Amino acid sequence: MFARRLAGHLARGLVMILVVTTVSFFVIRSVPGDPMAARYEKLVEQGMSPVAAQRAVEVLYGFAPTGGLWQQYVDYMSGLLRLDLGQSLMVPGVGVSTVLFSAAKWTVLPVLAGTLLSFLVGVVMGVYAAIRRSGRLGDVLAISGSLLHGVPQYVLALLLGAVFTTLLPILPTSGTADIMFEPGFNAGYIGSLIEYATLPVLTYALASYGGWILAMKSSVVTVLGDDFILAAELRGIKRGIVFRYVARNAILPLFTILALSLGMLFGGAIFIERIFNYPGLGLMLIDGINNRDYALMGGAFLLITVAIIVANIVADLFYTVIDPRVRSGEGAA
Amino acid sequence: MSVTPEKKAPGVRVSGLSVVYRTSAGELPAISGIDLDLVPGTITGVVGESGSGKSTLALSLLNAVQPPGRISAGSVEIDGLGDVVKLRGEELRKARGRHIGYVFQAAQNSLNPLKTVGKQLLDLGRSHDVADLRGLVREAKDLLGRMGMDGARVLDSHQHELSGGMRQRVGIMLALVLNAHLVVLDEPTTALDMITQATILRIVREVHEERGLTTLVITHDLGVVAEVADRLAVMYGGQVVEQGPTMEVLGAPRHPYTQGLLRAIPRLVGDIDEATALPGRPPTLGTIPERGCVFRDRCVLRMDVCETEKPPVVSLGASIALCHAVEAAADRDGRADIPRAGGLQEVVGAQGATGVHEVRGEQP
Numbered sequence: 001m002f003a004r005r006l007a008g009h010l011a012r013g014l015v016m017i018l019v020v021t022t023v024s025f026f027v028i029r030s031v032p033g034d035p036m037a038a039r040y041e042k043l044v045e046q047g048m049s050p051v052a053a054q055r056a057v058e059v060l061y062g063f064a065p066t067g068g069l070w071q072q073y074v075d076y077m078s079g080l081l082r083l084d085l086g087q088s089l090m091v092p093g094v095g096v097s098t099v100l101f102s103a104a105k106w107t108v109l110p111v112l113a114g115t116l117l118s119f120l121v122g123v124v125m126g127v128y129a130a131i132r133r134s135g136r137l138g139d140v141l142a143i144s145g146s147l148l149h150g151v152p153q154y155v156l157a158l159l160l161g162a163v164f165t166t167l168l169p170i171l172p173t174s175g176t177a178d179i180m181f182e183p184g185f186n187a188g189y190i191g192s193l194i195e196y197a198t199l200p201v202l203t204y205a206l207a208s209y210g211g212w213i214l215a216m217k218s219s220v221v222t223v224l225g226d227d228f229i230l231a232a233e234l235r236g237i238k239r240g241i242v243f244r245y246v247a248r249n250a251i252l253p254l255f256t257i258l259a260l261s262l263g264m265l266f267g268g269a270i271f272i273e274r275i276f277n278y279p280g281l282g283l284m285l286i287d288g289i290n291n292r293d294y295a296l297m298g299g300a301f302l303l304i305t306v307a308i309i310v311a312n313i314v315a316d317l318f319y320t321v322i323d324p325r326v327r328s329g330e331g332a333a
Numbered sequence: 334m335s336v337t338p339e340k341k342a343p344g345v346r347v348s349g350l351s352v353v354y355r356t357s358a359g360e361l362p363a364i365s366g367i368d369l370d371l372v373p374g375t376i377t378g379v380v381g382e383s384g385s386g387k388s389t390l391a392l393s394l395l396n397a398v399q400p401p402g403r404i405s406a407g408s409v410e411i412d413g414l415g416d417v418v419k420l421r422g423e424e425l426r427k428a429r430g431r432h433i434g435y436v437f438q439a440a441q442n443s444l445n446p447l448k449t450v451g452k453q454l455l456d457l458g459r460s461h462d463v464a465d466l467r468g469l470v471r472e473a474k475d476l477l478g479r480m481g482m483d484g485a486r487v488l489d490s491h492q493h494e495l496s497g498g499m500r501q502r503v504g505i506m507l508a509l510v511l512n513a514h515l516v517v518l519d520e521p522t523t524a525l526d527m528i529t530q531a532t533i534l535r536i537v538r539e540v541h542e543e544r545g546l547t548t549l550v551i552t553h554d555l556g557v558v559a560e561v562a563d564r565l566a567v568m569y570g571g572q573v574v575e576q577g578p579t580m581e582v583l584g585a586p587r588h589p590y591t592q593g594l595l596r597a598i599p600r601l602v603g604d605i606d607e608a609t610a611l612p613g614r615p616p617t618l619g620t621i622p623e624r625g626c627v628f629r630d631r632c633v634l635r636m637d638v639c640e641t642e643k644p645p646v647v648s649l650g651a652s653i654a655l656c657h658a659v660e661a662a663a664d665r666d667g668r669a670d671i672p673r674a675g676g677l678q679e680v681v682g683a684q685g686a687t688g689v690h691e692v693r694g695e696q697p
Contacts, residue, residue, distance in 0.1 A: 228492075231443035234397055235507060236430030238460040245445050252447075324491045325446060 002320065009316065013309040020305045021080065021298070025073055028297050035089050035292045076298070085302070086295035090288055096299040099284065104266065104303075106176060107273070107280030110197050111265050114204030119258055121205070122212025123251060129213060130220035130250075142217060149210025154271035157203045161275055164199060172196045174277040200276045204269060208261065215257060219250040252323060256315050263311025267304040342547045343412035343432075343515050345371035345394065350407030350418075352389050352398050354618060361618045363389045363402060364571040371515075373412070376541055376548040378562030378579065380555055380594075382615045386571040391519050391551045395429050396420055411515060431461050434508025436501070438520040443504050444492040450503055451488035454510065461511055469510060476506045480536050498529035502536065509540065516541075519551045534560050555598060559583060567591050570616045570627030574644075577652020587647070587654040589634050626657065634658035 036057055043053035079086055085096035122145075129141035148156075164171045172178070176196050181189040223229065223246050232242050270282030277283075281300060288296035319326045347369040353360040364386035371377050381387040392398050394409055396417045409417040414428055429435070437443035445453055451470070458469045474484030480502040487495065487503060495503065501521065508516055521537065522530040538561050541548050550562060558565050558579060565583065566576040567590065575588040586592045590611075599608040613631035621627055629639040636657055644655040647663055 227437060227442050228445050230397075230399070231435075231437050231504075232445070232456075233426075234395055234429055234435040234437075235457055236426045236428070236460055237456055238426070241456050241460060245448075248447055249445070323447065324449075325493050 002317075005320070006313070006317065009313040013313065016309055017302070017305055021077070021302055022073075024298055024301045025076060026069075028294050028301075029069060029072075031292065033292045076295075080302075085299040088288075088293055088296050090291040090293040090296060096295045099296060100281070100299050100303060103279060103281045103284040106278055107269060107282065108265055110201045110278070110280070111204055111269050112262070113197070114201045115208060115258070115261055115265075117201065118205040118207075118209040119212055119254075122209045123216045123254065125209075126213040126216025127220055127247065127250075129217040130224065133217070133221065141213060145210045145213035145217070147210070148206055149214055151207070151210075152271075153203070153207040153269075154275065156207050157272045157275040160199055160203050160206075171199055173199055176278060197278075200269070200272050200278050203272050203276075211257075212254070215254055216250065219253055220246060223250045252319075255318060255322070259311045259315030259318065260308070263308035264304075266307045267300070341514070342373040342545045343414070344373040345412075345515060345547060345549075346408075346410040347371075347390075347393075348408055348410075350390070350393055350409065351405045352386070352393060352402055353405045355401035355403075356618065358619060360405070362405075362571055362621060363618060364393075364568075365621075367407070367571075367573050369566055369573055369576065371547050371549060372564065373547050374545060375563040376538070376550060376561050377564045377566060378550045378552060378558035379566045379568055379573075380552055380558050381568030382553060384615055384617055385568040387551045387553075387568050388519055389571075390568070391435075391517050391549065393418075394515075394517055394549065395433050395435060396425055397429070397435075427461065430457060430508075430513065431511050432513055432515060434511075434513035434516040436504045436508045436516065436518040436521055438523050442492060442500075444500065446492050449489055449491055450495075454488065454507065457507060457511070463511070473506055473510050476509060477502065479540075480505065481532070496529075497525050498532065501525065501529075501533055505533075505536065505540070509544065514545070515547050515549075517549045517551070520553070521550060522552070522554070522557055530557075537561055555583070555594065567594070570621045572627055572655065574628065574656070575652065575654040577650070581650060581652050585650075587649055587652065587659045588628075588656050589632050589658065590628050591654075593631070593633075626655075632658075636661070 040053050040057050043056055044050060048056065076086060083097075085100070088094050088096050088099045091099055125141050125145070129138050129145065132138035133142070161173050165173050172195060177183070177189060177192040178196070181192050183189055226249070229242065229246060232245055237245075266281050267285070269278075269280060270286065272278065273280045273282040274286065281303070285297070285300045287293075288300065321327075347367055350367045350369075351365045352363045354363050367390060369377075369390075379387045379390060389398060389402065393404055394411075394417065396404065396409070398404055404418050407418070411417055411432070414420070414432055417425075417428065417433075420428055444450065448456075451473075454470065454473050455466060458466050463469050470488065473488065477484035477487050482499060482502060487499065492500065505518075505521075518537065522533050525533065534557065537548070537550070540546070541561075550557065552558060562579045564577065565579040566573045567582065567588065568574070569590050575582060575586065575591045582591060583595065586595055593611040596609050597611055599605055611631055616622070616627060616630075622629070624643070625641050626632070626639040626644045629635050632639065634656075638657050642657065644657050645660050647654050647656060647659045649659070649663060
């Protein structure tokens, strides 16, 4: 049962990856501006012979594309089969996977921290907003949630950046760590890392907090209206136990959203990274696009796709653990 | 029976009970000034259309009227508990489940979908400080077994693995397992098929007799009442318009509403057109008349006095009705015994344990 479910997911995931890779391969290469051709023409203009210019370009980038677009596509796909994402153009001579990997650590940890932080706080506040929905506390929580949910990430980032550079200059607003510390596993460097990550994490958490509180509030309100909650109260079940009934049932639908937003880990923080000059995947992707680094773009898109597919699979399998209705495969609504 | 009930069936006296619901148009009465006695050891049926206030009445017995509703007047005296309306907090919580069992409508999902029945049984036991949880499980299995189910399997199941009839029996088990002696069943057979309906009613009757309970059955189905109830209360527009021994109320209905209800039932044999629907619609929360009789708009016996005066309580035989026309007819016949005093007590005396079997005997 479990294995068959997993196998089905994997098969669908592979098809999805194939489609996304193919589409992004051709879309990326239809963007005007070929960096190798540009470099080659520049060298020729500077008086180099065509052959010498071609060789110079090859030396610079470490490889030369051969054949037409279809030939390149076949080469690219067969490279993917060997988990080879190709060569970066922006950082000549370096593999795309190396570039991606070095940038990913600056995205995954802060975004993960921001997501989990906002999830925990948002869910707890959502419960309060639901229970106190006819009082002032509920109003304040719901309205603040709606406001934060409505403000775009980059506005929040600019706002926080402005506040912490002018009014309250206690937190660094650019970079990943103070250069006076030796990178490595030492207290000073790690402390500095945390200090520099605070604003990006805080911005990300604030930007997603509104969504969590609103989702949890409506979920709790729905469950509170369910018959089995009244039934439990009429059986004299203790308040604490009834509360757990409500919480467990209400949080179920939020796990789907959580899994999907974890899938967005690799592509979700472009504005924040740009504004706080944080060298994560988002920033790298922007540079890659500006430099027409085809392989890097393709690799980044592939990474995002795989992450989302994996998140979906994890969410679905997680459900079979936490929701008995899914487990037995006859899910009554 | 594995458990010998140390508690006796409690009597319940509802008097002057009113419940209002807060709406944008102010507080509107859902039930107003209800007097109803549940005689110890009997099954009382409450029938009425949707919106007649019967579920509100049932919830009032546990002081569990849900906001925006609230009990605005009256009392619900239960032997051994006192006035439930005055109970608050932990006292109230402990009374629910332990003293008063409540069974939900089958179509409603009265179980937590994420937990097995057994785990919810343990939650129930812990909530009521049951020291012997193993004994509780044994008792639950015993009850389920007597209702024709595999107790161990059911306790190991989630709600979605049980059929409507099984869920309903689980609901009955949870209402009885703490040895509650007042049991309220809200639409116990709605949304169940005929066979399951009959089974559930048989179980209700059996358990009631074996455990010596006081039982209240809320339903819109006169057939259900005829099947199980010793006594019957007919509700309309938030009031009990007629009550008495089931046989008497169904056999010789006094109130024009009860008469209309009985005329509206299609028979299994004979012409379908013999059943005549009551004209008009029942009042809703906002359209219940403030003065006079709540039923007058649909009444064939309507008189001028019905517009302005609250109907009097008329006792006839063992039953009572709230109606001007019934009073006028009784005056003509010269056998009215107004005022109401003592009416219900007489009913108790007249109502033997055999009453229900007589009713059953009349069922086709």
